[in-house]
Each structure stands twice: as C-alpha cells, then as structure tokens.
Amino acid sequence: MSDREARASTDQETAPLLADAPNDEPHESFKDRFADMLHEPLTPMNKLLLLLVLFFLILSSVFIGLFAGAETRLNNAPSNGPATTVTSVVSKPTTVLATTTVIVAPVPSSPPSSPPPEAVCLTSECVKLSAAILSSLDTTHDPCENFYAYATGGWLKSHPLPSDKGRFGQFAALSRENLAIVQDILSADGSISLASLKSTADERLLTMLRDLYSSCMNEDTLDEFGNLPLKEVARVIRRLYRGDGTDIKSTDTNGSKKMGKGKGFTAALAYLHSKGISALFDMSPEGDAAVDPNWMILWFSQPWSFGLPSKEYFQDADMRELYTDVLTRLLTALNEEEPDAAKWEDLISARRDMTEAQTAQAAFSLDEHDTEEAQKIWPPWPWPPWGGDDGDKKPLDPETLAKKIVEFERNLANATLDLDKLTQDPFGTYNKVPISNVTSQLSKISFPNYFAAFNPRNYPEEVIVTYPPFVTDLGRLLNDTDDEVLEGYFVARAALSLSSRLSMKTEEWKAVRGLQEVLQGIKPGAVGDRAEYCVNQVDSALGFAAGRFFVNETFGGDSRDKGIHIIGSFKESLANIAWMDDKSAAAAAQKADKLRIKVGYPLSPNTTRPGSLLAYYNLVKISKLTFFSNMLSADASDVYKSWQFLGKKRDQEAWEMTPATVNAYYNPPANELVFPAGIMRPPFFSKEWPAYLQYGAFGMVASHELTHAFDSAGRMYNQDGKLEEWWTNQTSEGFKVRQQCIQDQYSSYYVLDPQGNKVYVNGLLTAGENIGDSGIIQAFRAWQSNFNASYAAGNEYLLPGLNYTREQLFFIAFGRQWAENIKPASLVQRVRTDPHSPNEFRVDGTISNVPEFAKAFNCSAKARLNPPDKQRCMLWS
Known part of the structure; x- marks a missing residue:
C-alpha cells in the first residue's frame, strides 16, 4: 500500500486500534x-x-x-515401529x-490418524519428581557401560560424604529425613503437644519418649557423670565374677588357679547377655525350623560380634596392634582409683526406683541363695583391689592384659564358622542335640544358674547348635585361659558396647571412637549431630512407641493398600521359569500364595493402640537424668521378652524392625515379608507416582525380598517355613547351576583397600542377596503385565522434561536408589562382613543379567552391560 492510499475511518472498526491521521481522499478498491x-x-x-x-x-x-x-x-506410521x-x-x-x-x-469430519500426544503431568509434585530424577543422573557416562555412575553420579556429586561417616547413601539420607520427623515429635516444642493428645496412654508414651531423648541430649549431666556409669558396670562384672559361689581351689598343671564349674563365671556371663552384650557365644530362642517353625526352641551359635569386625581383621598385625592399644586405654581408665561415691546419688535413686520384678528380670537375680546379694547393684565402697583371695598374685598391667585378651579373642574368632557357610547352609547349621551335649563340653558354665537369669518357663531339654565344632573349641579355650584374662575380656566387651553412651569427654568414648574411625575411614575427631545420635538411640530402645507417632505423621491414606498391591502382583511372574518343572512350580506358587505380607506398622505391639505399646514397654523405666541407665533398662527388657517365648508359639504379628526403619526383610521360618513405613517414602515409594517409577523403585525392594523366598537359603524353607527339600532333584540341580554362575560372577568383582590393594567380593557370602537383587526382572515383568490396566486407569502418566521412555525410567528408578558415597576402609569392612555386595555391583552386576535393560537403552552387542546370553546368569528366565 502506497502513502497515498487512504485508511478506513475509525468509526468503521469493530476493535480498537491505534489510528493514523485522517485522510479525506476517496477509497479505491x-x-x-x-x-x-x-x-x-x-x-x-x-x-x-x-x-x-x-x-x-x-x-x-x-x-x-x-x-x-x-x-x-x-x-x-505405527507408534512403536521404526523411524521412517x-x-x-x-x-x-x-x-x-x-x-x-x-x-x-x-476436513473437520475426519478423525485424527493417530492418538493425540500424551498429556504430561505439570503439577508441582511432578515437576519436583522430574527434577529429583534429573539431578541424580550423570549423563556424561554411557548407561550401557557404567549404569551405576550414570544413574547415581549426580546424586553422589551433590551429596559429599559427611566427615563423621564412613558411608552415606540414599538409604541413609531417607533415614535421616525420617529421624528428623521423629526428632520433631520428641522435642518439647515440636509439632505435637501433650495437651493435643486425646488419650492418657498417648501422653504417657510421648512423655517416656521425650524423657529418654532429653536424657541423651543433656550433655552437661553426661559430662558430670563422666565414666562413672561404665565403671559401675565393670564393677558389677568383677563382683559377680569373684562371687562367693566361685570355686577357686582347683588348679591346672601349671599351678594357676581355675574357677572350675563356679557360679561367678556364669553370673558375669549372664549379666552381659542380659544386657544384649555379645560375649563368647549367642544363645536365644528361635523357631524349630525342621519340626515346627512357629515353636520356639533354644539355639546355640557363635558370638555375633567381636572387638574387630571379622576374623580377617585379627590376621592383620597392624590392626591387632591398634585393637590392643584401644583395650589398654579402656582397661586403664576402668581401673583408676574410684572417685567420690556421692556423685552417684541421682543414679542410685533412679536405679532404686526399679521394682523387685524388674530387678529380677534385668538378670541380677541368679538363684535363690544369691538373690539378696545380686540385687545390690551398687556395691559398697571401696571396692577391694585386684587379687582378693588370690593371695600374693600380682595382677597383669593393662597393656599385658590387653594383649592376652586380643589373643584369646583371635582364637575365639578362628574357631567360628565362616560367615558365608553360616548364612548359606540352613541344613548344615541345624543340629538338634540334647542340652547335655553342650553343658558337658562347657563345664565352666553353670547352665541352671545361667537359665535362671532369664527366667524361662521351662528348662530346655534340647538345643539346636549351628556349628558343633565351635562348642568343643570354646570349651577348650575356656579351660586353657586364665580367669584374669576371661574377666578382662568380659569388662572389655561391656566397654566396647557401652562407651558410646558416655560423655564424649571420657577416655573410653575417645578410645572406642578412634577404633571406629580407622575401621570406617572416618575423619579423626569428626563428630556428627548429637540430636541425630539421640533419635537413633530412642528408636533403638522405644522404636515401636516412636513409630506410632511417626506413622500418624507420614503413612496415611491408601499407601498400605497400594504397597500390598505392588508386592502381590509379583506372584504371577514366578510362573514359566525354564529350569523349574511343573511339580516344583506348583509348590513355588503355593509358597507365594501363603506369604504373609506386612506393610507399614506392626500389630504386636499394636502401633494403632497406645495401651498395647504401654504394656509392651512396661519393663522399661526411663529417667530424664540417667541416659546410660535408661538404655541398659531397655536392653534388658528386650532380652527378657525374647526369652519368654522359649517353649511357646511364635508371636506371628511381631516385627524385627521399627516403623521408621528404612529397610525391609523376608523371614523364612515365618514365610513373611515386612516393609516398614520408613521405606514407604520417596525416593523408594509414593502412592502418587506413575506406576513405572513405583515398580522400578519400590518394586526393586519388594521383588528383592520376595526373591529371598526362593534364593540359595530361602528356597530350603517350604510354604509353612519348615526346613525341607520341597523342590524336585531336577529343579534343585537347575537352580544350583545358576547359583554357581552368580557366585562366580560376583567373586570376580573387587574393591580397593586404603592402600590400593584388591579385596575380592565373597560370591558365596553374597549369593543370597545377589539372587535377591536379580528379582528386579520380576518387578519389570509385573509392571509390564499390569501396564494396560494401569494405563487405562491413568497411572502411567508422563513427567515433564524427561526425555526417556517408560522402560528407561523404570531402570533409572531402580539404579538411583543405590547411590552411596563410601570410604575405602568401610568398603573393605563391608566386603568382609556384609552379605550384601557393594552398591556398584548391586546395580551393574544385576542389570548385566537382564536383557530387557540392554533393549531399553539400545545397548550395542559389544557394550559391557550387554553380554551374550550364554554369559549371562539369568536365574528367572
């Protein structure tokens, strides 16, 4: 249009526009x-x-x-076809x-030639979820070569290892979040006020929880008492060991005085065990796996802990020297001249508040003759010097005694069964014998007095021994070791177990902490948040009570039902396994059908009923002042409760984990799967997530535990939890071939110790857990089989900003859960003691056996994580 052309006048417009100056020239079309x-x-x-x-x-x-x-x-073009x-x-x-x-x-009347693009969820929760997934990735890595680094690298970079920890990963991070919720509950100025509670029982529970927490947080009182609480424990051990019932007249060929079958040795040992302190051996009730898994019988096994994590550490001269130094410091500190007894006034008062029944249940009453003396928990002052009735015998100095204790413990560790055989051979570790077979070989222990300390209803006539040679070797060791060394060993076991409950200014706390720093690679002197430690202690002592309030805060709606639905959907995936014949497959399906699935919180004690929790914790007396004594009271209560089931039926509603725990487990004798509310939270589970993420993340946890029912050990328990061969020989042989493949695969993996030396994974020790991890393919298949219905229900929606297929996101959800920064020293300890492989191998080792992963990421035939099928260990094909 030229400048001479006229515009329409503004009164002819139907919408307001900015107009030019008016022009009166006539309009030409x-x-x-x-x-x-x-x-x-x-x-x-x-x-x-x-x-x-x-x-x-x-x-x-x-x-x-x-x-x-x-x-x-x-x-x-077809939606799933190749690109054109x-x-x-x-x-x-x-x-x-x-x-x-x-x-x-x-052409308005024609329908579209293909479905419209899928809607993407743009809510704030979906955006946050996408951001969390993207931030966990490190896309500089090739997922087909190192999927662990690809799926976790971003998280690892943004979550450096805290200086006070040897390892920290997704599980620990969620645990910290859970504990922060519990901490808010425990704080007097937290989100819950006593006045807001609707029942007196809840008020009493919350008061008990807060008193225990405040006693732990009261560092001024801890500093004031110093090492006095532990000194009193050491004095009780020594007093009981040197009791009047001790026979000290017998001697060996070298003239050393021996106690023989006296009550003193037994009393000291029972005292330790009554507090949950491991020493010499472990004896506790558990189901009779070969007869009636629900009938509780006594089991005798090797000790579940030593001063060093495993027997391999005792072979290291440098580690033995470090351990000897730690024990020297402990024994020296606990042998110092006793301070003024007046400082014990508050502690004595708190302990005297215990009822007579509680005192007996705390295992201080050993028999009728010694009841009055044994209940004198705080002995008269001053305590006599070492030697007592031993005449002129000069006691060993702390360093020499420490060396002898380390050598005794080294011999004790060498007598134990290797962990891989202990955990992977249920038939070999079931040896039912008359109780006399044990008592006759351990003549130093008065078993009638030992059992009386735990007040069982009936004297056991039979016992199941996990490793009979250990009983023989233990008896020989006890007979060949001087009493001064055995008493020192008992004191050392108590000090190693309880020193963390003292003031951080004490020599005992510093000595034990120094040992942990070396074993875990922790920065010397780095100490974590006191509140985190104290919340952990509360969960350890009163976890079901704390769990009631935690569940109310975090586990609402239909989370329980959705979790159970995902778990239950795996049962169908057990069918059509190539190496399992029809008879065994039918039996496996029957076992799967009889699985008892527990999600969220226990019913014994019933977390939904505060009265049930009060009854459960009625033996625990909590003081605002004496944290050390509070924890001893809780420990004794736990031990006492477990012994009350000896000769009775198992409590089938009981749990081994508290509700806030970030973990899960399968219990073979009970044939049950347990998933606490603590792990039913992001990044492992959310009822609002799309299904492909639910199955990849929580499905990983659920399929792992379900697969334990059919792993190297779990497969030996039938649908009722009874130990028997319920598979056919043909099926068992097919399984063993694949199990051996997995053992060989993981035995080829190694980690580097702090000096750069290779430490190989124990493929046998980790076999059960590696097989459990292989269950991820079950989760994938369960998701696929439910996809159409899930899609129709709107549960497969897409997330913004994620340029991945649903299949890829399934595996990303699986992989990112295992992110963990870990120090070399902690990694070595894990390889030597933990039946779980290091996390890197739990990811890459697992998916290398899953062809669906390689297909999802279009991996080449030469990719590290896409080996030929003949090289894969495909258990569930």
Whole structure:
C-alpha cells in the first residue's frame, strides 16, 4: 500500500486500534487498482516485483508441501515401529501448489490418524519428581557401560560424604529425613503437644519418649557423670565374677588357679547377655525350623560380634596392634582409683526406683541363695583391689592384659564358622542335640544358674547348635585361659558396647571412637549431630512407641493398600521359569500364595493402640537424668521378652524392625515379608507416582525380598517355613547351576583397600542377596503385565522434561536408589562382613543379567552391560 492510499475511518472498526491521521481522499478498491494495473504497460520495476512475488510463492509452496507430506507419513506410521525417513521430490511448481492445497484444506469430519500426544503431568509434585530424577543422573557416562555412575553420579556429586561417616547413601539420607520427623515429635516444642493428645496412654508414651531423648541430649549431666556409669558396670562384672559361689581351689598343671564349674563365671556371663552384650557365644530362642517353625526352641551359635569386625581383621598385625592399644586405654581408665561415691546419688535413686520384678528380670537375680546379694547393684565402697583371695598374685598391667585378651579373642574368632557357610547352609547349621551335649563340653558354665537369669518357663531339654565344632573349641579355650584374662575380656566387651553412651569427654568414648574411625575411614575427631545420635538411640530402645507417632505423621491414606498391591502382583511372574518343572512350580506358587505380607506398622505391639505399646514397654523405666541407665533398662527388657517365648508359639504379628526403619526383610521360618513405613517414602515409594517409577523403585525392594523366598537359603524353607527339600532333584540341580554362575560372577568383582590393594567380593557370602537383587526382572515383568490396566486407569502418566521412555525410567528408578558415597576402609569392612555386595555391583552386576535393560537403552552387542546370553546368569528366565 502506497502513502497515498487512504485508511478506513475509525468509526468503521469493530476493535480498537491505534489510528493514523485522517485522510479525506476517496477509497479505491483493490479490484479496481488491480484492473487498472493490468491495462497499464509493465514498468521494469513492476516486472521485477512480479518475478519476486512468483519466486517466493513457489518457494513457500515447496516447504509447505514437504512439511505436510512428512507430517502425514509420520501420523500414519505405527507408534512403536521404526523411524521412517520421508523424501519429497518436487518437479513442477504447479504440482506442489496443487498438493499443498489438498493437504492444508480442513476436513473437520475426519478423525485424527493417530492418538493425540500424551498429556504430561505439570503439577508441582511432578515437576519436583522430574527434577529429583534429573539431578541424580550423570549423563556424561554411557548407561550401557557404567549404569551405576550414570544413574547415581549426580546424586553422589551433590551429596559429599559427611566427615563423621564412613558411608552415606540414599538409604541413609531417607533415614535421616525420617529421624528428623521423629526428632520433631520428641522435642518439647515440636509439632505435637501433650495437651493435643486425646488419650492418657498417648501422653504417657510421648512423655517416656521425650524423657529418654532429653536424657541423651543433656550433655552437661553426661559430662558430670563422666565414666562413672561404665565403671559401675565393670564393677558389677568383677563382683559377680569373684562371687562367693566361685570355686577357686582347683588348679591346672601349671599351678594357676581355675574357677572350675563356679557360679561367678556364669553370673558375669549372664549379666552381659542380659544386657544384649555379645560375649563368647549367642544363645536365644528361635523357631524349630525342621519340626515346627512357629515353636520356639533354644539355639546355640557363635558370638555375633567381636572387638574387630571379622576374623580377617585379627590376621592383620597392624590392626591387632591398634585393637590392643584401644583395650589398654579402656582397661586403664576402668581401673583408676574410684572417685567420690556421692556423685552417684541421682543414679542410685533412679536405679532404686526399679521394682523387685524388674530387678529380677534385668538378670541380677541368679538363684535363690544369691538373690539378696545380686540385687545390690551398687556395691559398697571401696571396692577391694585386684587379687582378693588370690593371695600374693600380682595382677597383669593393662597393656599385658590387653594383649592376652586380643589373643584369646583371635582364637575365639578362628574357631567360628565362616560367615558365608553360616548364612548359606540352613541344613548344615541345624543340629538338634540334647542340652547335655553342650553343658558337658562347657563345664565352666553353670547352665541352671545361667537359665535362671532369664527366667524361662521351662528348662530346655534340647538345643539346636549351628556349628558343633565351635562348642568343643570354646570349651577348650575356656579351660586353657586364665580367669584374669576371661574377666578382662568380659569388662572389655561391656566397654566396647557401652562407651558410646558416655560423655564424649571420657577416655573410653575417645578410645572406642578412634577404633571406629580407622575401621570406617572416618575423619579423626569428626563428630556428627548429637540430636541425630539421640533419635537413633530412642528408636533403638522405644522404636515401636516412636513409630506410632511417626506413622500418624507420614503413612496415611491408601499407601498400605497400594504397597500390598505392588508386592502381590509379583506372584504371577514366578510362573514359566525354564529350569523349574511343573511339580516344583506348583509348590513355588503355593509358597507365594501363603506369604504373609506386612506393610507399614506392626500389630504386636499394636502401633494403632497406645495401651498395647504401654504394656509392651512396661519393663522399661526411663529417667530424664540417667541416659546410660535408661538404655541398659531397655536392653534388658528386650532380652527378657525374647526369652519368654522359649517353649511357646511364635508371636506371628511381631516385627524385627521399627516403623521408621528404612529397610525391609523376608523371614523364612515365618514365610513373611515386612516393609516398614520408613521405606514407604520417596525416593523408594509414593502412592502418587506413575506406576513405572513405583515398580522400578519400590518394586526393586519388594521383588528383592520376595526373591529371598526362593534364593540359595530361602528356597530350603517350604510354604509353612519348615526346613525341607520341597523342590524336585531336577529343579534343585537347575537352580544350583545358576547359583554357581552368580557366585562366580560376583567373586570376580573387587574393591580397593586404603592402600590400593584388591579385596575380592565373597560370591558365596553374597549369593543370597545377589539372587535377591536379580528379582528386579520380576518387578519389570509385573509392571509390564499390569501396564494396560494401569494405563487405562491413568497411572502411567508422563513427567515433564524427561526425555526417556517408560522402560528407561523404570531402570533409572531402580539404579538411583543405590547411590552411596563410601570410604575405602568401610568398603573393605563391608566386603568382609556384609552379605550384601557393594552398591556398584548391586546395580551393574544385576542389570548385566537382564536383557530387557540392554533393549531399553539400545545397548550395542559389544557394550559391557550387554553380554551374550550364554554369559549371562539369568536365574528367572
């Protein structure tokens, strides 16, 4: 339009626009101007303009045709088919123009040629979830070569290892979040006020919890008492060991005085065991796996802990020297001259508040003759020096005594069964014998007095021994070791177990902490948040009570039902396993059907009923002042409760984990799966997540535990939890071939110790857990089998900003859970003691056996995590 052309006046517009100055020239239509132009000769300028117009029309038509043709072919292509390359050849402009006219012409009545693009969830929760997933990744790695680094690298970089820890990962991070919730509950100024509670029982529970927490947080009182609480424990041990019932007249061939079958040795040992302190051996009730898994019988096994984590550490001269130094410091501190007894006034008062029944249940009453003396928990002052009735015998100095204790413990550890055989051979570790077989070989122990300390209903006539040679070797060791060394060993076991409950200013706390720093690679002197430690202690002592309030805060709605649904969906995936014949498959399905699934919180004690919790904790007396004594009271209560089931039926509603725990477990004798509310939270579970993430994340946990029912040890328990061969020989042989494949695979993996030396994974020790991890394929198949129904229900929705398929996100959800920063020293300790492989191998080792992973990420045939099928250990194919 030229400058001379007029605009329409503003009173002719239907919408307000900014107008130019008015022009009174008459309006000439475009038709008139076009006709005039046709009758006029074309100037050079007009010819040039006309050519340019024609050129741009043709060019525009070409691009429109190409775009429309490509779009039509893409819309008509199958959604899951291979990509199609579209090539358009344009020979004549007129043809292109005609094609363009046809393609762009609207046809309202025709349906779309393919489904519309899927909607993406754009809520704040979906955006946060996408951000969390993206931030956990490190896409500089090739997922087909190192999926662990790919799925966890971002999280590892943004979560450096705290200086006070040897390892920290996703599990620990969620545990810290859970404990922060519990901490808020325990704080007097937290989210829950006593006045807001609707029942007196809840008020009493919360008061008990807060008193225990405040006693732990009261560092001024801890500093004031110093090492006095532990000194009193050491004095009780020594007093009981040197009791009047001790026979000290017998001697060995070298003239050393021996106690023989006296009550003193037994009394000291029973005292330790009554407080949950491991020493010499472990004896506790458990189900009779080969007869009636629900009938509780006595089991005798090797000790579940030593001063060093495993027998391998005792072979290391440097580690023995360090351990000897720690014991020297402990024994020296506990042998110092006793301070003024007046400082014990508050502690004595707190202990005297215990009822007579509670005192007996705390295992201080050993028999009727010694009841009065044994209940004198705080002995008279001053305590006599070492030697007593031993005449002129000079006691060993702390360093020499420590060396002898380390050598005794080294011999004790060498007598134990290797952990891989202990955990992977249920038949070999079930040896039922008359109780006399044990008592006759351990003549130093008065077993009637020992059992009386735990007040069982009936004297056991039979016992199941996990490793009979250990009983023989233990008896020989006890007979060949001086009493001074054995008494020192008992004191050392108490000090190693209880020093963390003292003031951090004490020599005992510092000595034990120094040992842990070396074993775990912790920065010397680095101490974590006191509140975190104290919340952990509360959960350890009163975890079911704390769990009631935790569940109310975090586990509402239908989380329980959704969790059970995901777990239950795996049962169908157990069918059609190549190496399992029809008879065994039917039995496996029967076992799966009889699985007892527990999710969220226990019913014994019943977390939903505060009265049930009060009854459960009625033996625990809590003081605001004496944290050390509070924990001893809780420990004794736990031990006492477990012994009350000897000769009775198992409590089938009981749990081994508290509700806030970030973990899960399968219990073979009970044939039960247990998933605490603590792990039913992001990044492991959310009822709001799309199903492919639920199955990849929580499905990983659920399938792992379900697979334990059919792993190297779990498969030996039938649907009722009874120990028997319920598979056919053919099926068992097929399983063993695949189990051996997995053992060999993981035995080839290694970690580096602090000096850079290789430490190989024990494929036998970790076999059961590695097989459990292989259950991820069960989760994948369960998700796929439910996909159509889930999609129709709107549970497979997409998340924003994630350029991944649902299959890829399933495996990413699986992999990112195992993110963990860990020090080399902690890694070595894990390899030597933990039946779980290091997390890197739990991810890459697992998915290398899953062809569906390689397909999801389009891995090449040469990729590290896409080996040929003949090299894969495919257990559930």
